[in-house]
Amino acid sequence: MIDAFQSLARRGLFLLDPEAAHGLSVKALKTGLVPACAAAADPRLVQSVAGLSFTNPLGMAAGYDKNAEVPEALLRLGFGFTEIGTVTPKPQAGNDKPRIFRLVEDDAVINRLGFNNEGHQAALTRLRGCSRDAMIGVNIGANKDSADRIADYVTGIRTFYGVARYFTANISSPNTPGLRDLQARESLSALLSAVLAARNEEAAKTGVRVPVFLKIAPDLTEEGMDDITAGALSHALDGLIVSNTTLSRDGLKDQRQAKESGGLSGKPLFEKSTIVLAKMRKRVGPDLPIIGVGGVSSAETAAEKIRAGANLVQLYSCMVYEGPSLPGRIVRGLSQLCDREKLSSIADIRGSRVGYWAARNV
Numbered sequence: 170m171i172d173a174f175q176s177l178a179r180r181g182l183f184l185l186d187p188e189a190a191h192g193l194s195v196k197a198l199k200t201g202l203v204p205a206c207a208a209a210a211d212p213r214l215v216q217s218v219a220g221l222s223f224t225n226p227l228g229m230a231a232g233y234d235k236n237a238e239v240p241e242a243l244l245r246l247g248f249g250f251t252e253i254g255t256v257t258p259k260p261q262a263g264n265d266k267p268r269i270f271r272l273v274e275d276d277a278v279i280n281r282l283g284f285n286n287e288g289h290q291a292a293l294t295r296l297r298g299c300s301r302d303a304m305i306g307v308n309i310g311a312n313k314d315s316a317d318r319i320a321d322y323v324t325g326i327r328t329f330y331g332v333a334r335y336f337t338a339n340i341s342s343p344n345t346p347g348l349r350d351l352q353a354r355e356s357l358s359a360l361l362s363a364v365l366a367a368r369n370e371e372a373a374k375t376g377v378r379v380p381v382f383l384k385i386a387p388d389l390t391e392e393g394m395d396d397i398t399a400g401a402l403s404h405a406l407d408g409l410i411v412s413n414t415t416l417s418r419d420g421l422k423d424q425r426q427a428k429e430s431g432g433l434s435g436k437p438l439f440e441k442s443t444i445v446l447a448k449m450r451k452r453v454g455p456d457l458p459i460i461g462v463g464g465v466s467s468a469e470t471a472a473e474k475i476r477a478g479a480n481l482v483q484l485y486s487c488m489v490y491e492g493p494s495l496p497g498r499i500v501r502g503l504s505q506l507c508d509r510e511k512l513s514s515i516a517d518i519r520g521s522r523v524g525y526w527a528a529r530n531v
Contacts, residue, residue, distance in 0.1 A: 187269035187278070194493075195234070198242040205245040206497035211504045213514050214249075218458045218480045219380035219407045221334060223304060225249035225500050226515060227471060230462050230483035231308035231337065231384075235285065237292040240305045247497035252483070253292060254308030255339045258324045260288035261312055264344060270429045271489070274422040276466070277438075278486045280414070281431030283344045284310050289328045296332040307333035308384070313345050319360050323367045326381075330371040333379055338364055341386035341413035343432045349386055354396040361404040380407035385449075387412035387442045387463065387531070394445070398452040408458030410483070411446040414438065435486040439464025443477050447526030450478030455520065466491060468502020475515060476522040 185193065197203050214225040229243045229251040237253040244251055263285025270279045286292070292307075299305060309325030311318035322338055329336070340351040340360065351360050364381060372378040383406055385397055401409060414432025421427045421437060442463025450459060461479030465471050466487035474482045488495050503515055512518065 183271070183273070186267065187271050188266065191233075191269070195238055198239040201242075203242070203246070203493050206494045207245060207247040208497050208500040208504065211500075211507070213507045213512060214500065214503055216249075216481060216516060219335065219382075220378065221304070221380065223249040223481060225503070226475065226481045227496055227499055227503075228252060228306075228460070228481060228483040229496070230485040231255055231306075231339065232280075232282075233485050233488075236287045237295040237299075237305075240296075241299055241303055244303060246493050247500050249500075250304035250306060250334070250481070252306040252308050252337060253296070254286070254337070255284050255310040255342065256286050256289055256292045256307065256325065257284050257310050257312045258289050258315075258321050258328075259312050260291070261285060268431070270426045270431075272421060272423040272426045272435070275435065275437050276487065276490045277421070277423075277433055277435030278489060279426060279429045279431045279433050281344045281429070283313065284342065289325065293328060293332065296329070299332070304334050305332075306335040306337055306382075308337040308339050310339045310342070311345070311348065318348075318351070319363050322360060322364050326364055326367040327371060330368075330375065330379060335380040335382060335407070336368070337382045337384050337410055339384045339413070341384050343386070343388075343414060343416050352385060352389070352393060352397060354399060357396060357400040358404070361400055361406060365404055365406070382406070382408045382410050382458075382460065384410040384413055385445075387415045387438065387445045388417065389445065389531075391448075394448055394452060398449065401453060401457065406457070408460065408480075409449060409453070410460040410462060411449055411479075412438075412442045412463055415441055417441060434463070435490070436464045436466055439466075439470060441531060443474060444526050444529045444531050446474065446479060447477040447523045448531075450520065450523050451527045465499070466495075468499045468506060471499050471503060472506055472515075472518060473522070475519050477526040478520050478523045480516075480519065
């Protein structure tokens with residue numbers, strides 16, 4: 170019955186402009202029209218990462234709930250954590266519409282949203298109303314017209330310190346001009362120094378140390394990955410998120426929509442993002458947490474991210490095609506994998522295919 174309802178809902182939503190359909194899905198979550206789909210708790214899926222305990226390794230990536238409207242509703246779908254944002258200090262409209270495009274033949278999405286959001290204060294007000302136990306991360310960014318982008322990230326740390334379970338510094342969106350330049354070695358060092366200094370000051374005041382992750386692009390060269398590694402290890406970063414959307418259009422069936430500018434996500438991103446994940450795992454070693462993102466559409470693709478070196482995984486675009494029952498299905502599938510392979514923890518497979526993926530060309 171749920172699958173039939175989702176199929177009907179998908180057909181209806183796909184008649185709408187993608188951004189309008191997204192807004193409608195958020196409203197449905199707000200009103201409770203989307204039923205909870207959580208899987209049964211499984212201690213084998215519990216993961217301890219950066220000092221936090223996650224009930225399962227699957228999270229909702231940033232980009233869906235930009236303004237912290239439905240984080241707890243998303244958790245009820247089965248996610249072990251969710252990430253709001255990207256939020257910027259000042260509200261901004263983002264790029265001109267249309268700016269989201271479905272590539273249905275490819276189970277993919279292209280977006281050039283440009284950090285459209287209601288700003289820090291709107292998100293902060295909503296997050297203050299959430300349970301402190303809810304595993305909600307805050308993805309912070311810089312305003313397009315900012316005179317000091319690093320200061321915008323520092324402001325994000327200070328503003329949300331009392332409500333974020335973890336932070337993600339997003340320097341990898343392709344839709345804000347010049348933002349990816351912050352991934353270069355000197356710029357990254359300046360950013361991480363400022364952001365982590367602000368975190369440490371807030372930790373000293375509150376007695377609570379909130380982890381900080383860095384979200385990177387999948388379009389890095391080998392030298393670019395070296396720069397990220399140097400920055401992450403020299404600044405005692407809490408972890409990496411690999412990866413954001415790609416500018417590549419390799420292998421797409423829908424060549425008409427492929428001409429649209431913006432970042433590509435969904436199933437075609439799986440291979441590229443998993444290769445970069447494994448290459449980063451080889452560089453940073455076994456201990457630094459990595460969240461794997463890109464093309465996760467099933468329990469098997471989630472498990473493959475873990476085999477490639479991820480501690481946790483996130484999804485977003487594939488839920489556009491698979492519906493709100495996807496997180497619950499993936500979590501149940503990971504439990505079944507533990508049964509089949511007689512695992513005491515899903516972490517037992519972590520890194521088992523790093524070599525395979527890291528040896529491939531991006």
